[in-house]
Amino acid sequence: MSVDQLSSNALTKEQAYALVDAVSENDELALTVSAHENEETGEWVFEATCDSPPDLESFSELARQVLGGDVTFTVEAIDPEINWVAKSLEGLAPVIAGGFYVYGSHETGPIPDGLTPMKIDAAQAFGTGHHETTTGCLEAIETLLTERTPARMIDIGTGTGVLAIALAKRLEAVILATDIDPIAVTTTVDNAVENGVGEQIDAIEATGLDHPEIAARAPYDLVVANILAGPLTDLAPGVGGITQKGGTAILSGILNTQADGVIAAYQNAGFALKDHLKRKDWTTLVLERA
Template sequence: MSVDQLSAPLTKDQAYALVDAVMERDDLALTASAHENEETGEWFFEATCDSPPDLESFVELARQTLGGKVDFSVSPIDPDFNWVAKSLEGLAPVSAGGFYVYGSHETGPVPGGLTAMKIDAAQAFGTGHHETTTGCLEAINMLLKRKKPRHMIDVGTGTGVLAIALAKRTKSPVIASDIDPISVTTTIANAEQNGVGKLIIAVEATGMTNPTIAQNGPYDLIVANILAGPLMALAPSVGRAAQKGATIILSGILQHQARGVINAYARQGMTLTQKLQRKEWTTLMLEMK
């Protein structure tokens, strides 16, 4: 299968604006992201696709979004090479919310008093290093100091790191769902590796449309670390699945997108109780009234 990558150097605001515009266009079939070169400080827009990209439509969208012509490059990438693992290998352990997330390459002792999770870089999102994940771990820790949820789901689980964190702390079952079958497989393996294989129920699902998800609801804790657009689209489903008094933890939200997500969930009867900000990312804690 041929996989192509589009890339362009832009300002930070331009890169995020173009990501938002691309993600709203399903017909382009592009997966977009914005990132900073830590050495130079330069920001880039990147998008990948598994079929020849519609360059004409993309150029027109970029022109409309940014108000002018955008110079970009198209290059093929090897679909069989695990770029995620390559880019993350050797990363230092992360401590957040009383959790300690580390990879197999880490040989040092686990600090005392922390809940350890071994999560290796994989073809799924979630090693604990991104601000959206650390924000969720901190939110989970805050919640567990007040109460112990018993009916939990992690939507868009990635590597399963948040579901595993919940299972290790609560000793209760957690539904871990993802649209990507690779994420489901990765989550199962990680749950076994971390001694909570019997507590993690991993399912492939688009949003919350899965019989297993329906049968295990309603939920008193719903966690979703995805993107602002999908989170807003998911709000009605979350509202139907959440029991009264449930906590909803949402992340994958840029600061300027937070108000839109809060409003979408307010329309479903959920109110904001806490907002955590890590760099440009926001994690929201809400309660179902």
Template sequence: MTLSQLSTPLTKDQAYALVDAVMAREDIAITASAHENEDTGEWVFEATCDSAPDVEAFNRIARETLGGNVSFAVEAIDPTVNWVAKSLEGLQPVVAGGFYVHGSHEEHPAPSGLTAIRIDAAQAFGTGHHETTTGCLEAIDRALKRKRFRAMLDMGTGTGVLAIALAKRTHLPVLASDIDPIAVTTTVENARDNGVGRYIIAIEATGLDHRQIAAGAPYDMVVANILAGPLVSLAPGMRKVTAIGATVILSGILNTQANRVISAYSQQGIVLRQRIVKKEWTTLVLERV
């Protein structure tokens, strides 16, 4: 596989808007991200492609999303290097919602009273450091203090960190799905390493219409940390697979996109109960009524 990276400097809002637009497409990039250059303070949009990028397609998306032309730079990526893991090496542990998420390089034990989850940098999203993940962990912690769940689904599981959090606290089965086979493999490995391999079933699935997801319905707890666009599209399906009274935790949502997601789910009888805001990201806690 010949990997390449396409990037351009933008404002923070523009960069995140373009990330959302690109990730709503399944055929244009493996992943897209926005980050701030610590040296210059400049925000940069980056997309990783598994072949030479379709620059004109990116230009069309940029014009539609940002209302103007963007100049993209393209460079080849060394395929022998796991750039995701390399960029995340040495990250400090994260405490969120009573969970202690750490890498295997961490030498100190988890503080007393916290649930430890070991997640190493890998080719999947979810080391616990992003605001969307910490928001979900806090929402999970609060939900588990209110009620006991029996049928749980983690959509877009990434590294499996949220599924592992649910399994560690409940000691009950959790179905974890992702469209990326690497994420599925990573989740299985992380579940095993965290001692909850027998509780987590990881499957490759797009959306909610997979036969195994349907077989496990109705769910009384669903977590989906993906993107606003796909979340809106999933709203009708979410109603079909959830039980009355189910808790639905949604994240991967920019603050500016939250009302759109809330509206889509409200129309399906899944209403807002709590909103967790961390920097520019929102995590929504909803209930099927």
């Protein structure tokens, strides 16, 4: 099989990891994806290994959607004998967010005391823990759990299942995890079992809120959705409809420049803004159903 390496440099760390997570969400674009720092320049490099030839147009369009501008990609043939899966894990150091410790199976160091560990591997679906949207959600979850104990929860656009698993690790309740991508659903199930919470995660394939199981379990006292600003805005009325009064919505995947529009949509849906976390260029919102 002929394999190419597609790369883009001169990125910030946030941009590189945003591309990693976005490409991971589409398993047809790349075999593996990774991000690493150029030690000489301090710039960050995005890399993807692809069947030849890579779909440059799709990569460019995705970069415009995620980063808000054009990105230049270069392509070169690579040695298929190299273990590119292992290479894709280089630079993905463990992440500490709130009281959670997110690490990959390649990590051999000890787990720090006092943190809740979650083993989540890269290049399977969105959510390795490295992107500011994920860390923002984990921090918001940590804060929420110091205030109250939710009982009925849904994670919309679960990706790798990292947020649902975080909740399951801390609570005894069952969490409904949904995603439009069947690969993400399978990944979530596998990760839940790997992390010892398989019986607490019910993962289903669903487009937005369009699934009878979502309606059957409503109302929820906690809704988590780390997707993108556009879909979040479209889902605002529906999220308002499935969230009980006094319930919480934790939303991310939102650029700081997009936050006001998302806030307005959820205020119209009956939510009040409780907290606004900014991590680099990205926003996490905590809203309460009035």
